[in-house]
Amino acid sequence: MSMALCLQPKPSLYFKSSLFAGSTGMAQFRGVVKQGRVQDVFHGVVIGKCKRYHNSSANALRQTQPFSLILPGAESTNLARESTGIELGNTLPSSHEILGSGMIILKNYISLKDQVDIVNICQKLGMGPGGFYQASYRSGVKQRLHRMCYGRNWDPETKYSERYRSDGSLPPPIPDELISFVQTAIQDAQAHLNSANEIPLMCPNICLVNFYTTTDRLGLHQDRSESSDSLKRGLPVVSLSIGDSAEFLYGHTYTEDENELSKVVLQSGDVMIFGGKSRLIYHGVKTIFPNSAPPPLLQRTKLRPGRLNLTFREY
Numbered sequence: 001m002s003m004a005l006c007l008q009p010k011p012s013l014y015f016k017s018s019l020f021a022g023s024t025g026m027a028q029f030r031g032v033v034k035q036g037r038v039q040d041v042f043h044g045v046v047i048g049k050c051k052r053y054h055n056s057s058a059n060a061l062r063q064t065q066p067f068s069l070i071l072p073g074a075e076s077t078n079l080a081r082e083s084t085g086i087e088l089g090n091t092l093p094s095s096h097e098i099l100g101s102g103m104i105i106l107k108n109y110i111s112l113k114d115q116v117d118i119v120n121i122c123q124k125l126g127m128g129p130g131g132f133y134q135a136s137y138r139s140g141v142k143q144r145l146h147r148m149c150y151g152r153n154w155d156p157e158t159k160y161s162e163r164y165r166s167d168g169s170l171p172p173p174i175p176d177e178l179i180s181f182v183q184t185a186i187q188d189a190q191a192h193l194n195s196a197n198e199i200p201l202m203c204p205n206i207c208l209v210n211f212y213t214t215t216d217r218l219g220l221h222q223d224r225s226e227s228s229d230s231l232k233r234g235l236p237v238v239s240l241s242i243g244d245s246a247e248f249l250y251g252h253t254y255t256e257d258e259n260e261l262s263k264v265v266l267q268s269g270d271v272m273i274f275g276g277k278s279r280l281i282y283h284g285v286k287t288i289f290p291n292s293a294p295p296p297l298l299q300r301t302k303l304r305p306g307r308l309n310l311t312f313r314e315y
Ligand SMILES: O=C(O)CCC(=O)C(=O)O
Pocket: 027, 208, 210, 218, 223, 239, 246, 248, 266, 283, 284, 285, 309, 311
């Protein structure tokens, strides 16, 4: 990647760099949510079921119902792809917030135009083979979140061990422009840190795409399915937020008491990066704030209410 690219204050998705092929990794959910406080806080994900494996074809068939990011009826208008005359220029300046060693938020980093493009990429891939689905556990319980993977299959039960998804599909590759975007974001983050080593550069080879409706949550967990080498080196997780804002909770030790966790609001356009000493933070999404997405994004994409989140990792 050229330095010119790295110095872009808001890198465009259309600056392409070399494609990094390969395999990849993801989240390890803590299997302790029970009737009690944590479930009250994080009632979106069935964390306690994660130990069981699944792959029944009955589940697979149920999982393949298409899920559109776009409001029902809006797809046919094709507004997402046409110029509507809606002003997309960002008015808010970018800034950053360091949350700890190896953990940073680049605020308002993704331009509105790129947010629109990312929604369109995810909509296109999300409706195709390997697109959005609700993973289900062997017990038959489905995750509430709609999710898909790029680059390599990750599933809350089988982690990275199954190349194919339980519905027989393979995840599409990570689009080149997203790989380039993520690497530029890491380099921009490094420039804000005391030492660039706090967050090592990585070549993402997996991306998990989550869509949260306004009532979805994500329970407290660590992302630790990636290779021991990747975790040992502290290769970062890079997380992009688009759509409604979210309250993100995190801490370095597991707790069932929400008050012991730190909180931060992730808004549309923010990029959060956690690597190095923060690579194994416990984290979760407590709340999605309805009606908080930028109006021009909604007008341009017809994104349904909720939040799109992409997390990139290197296996
Ligand atoms: O939605 C987010 O901000 C976090 C997603 C996440 O933690 C994950 O997919 O592992």
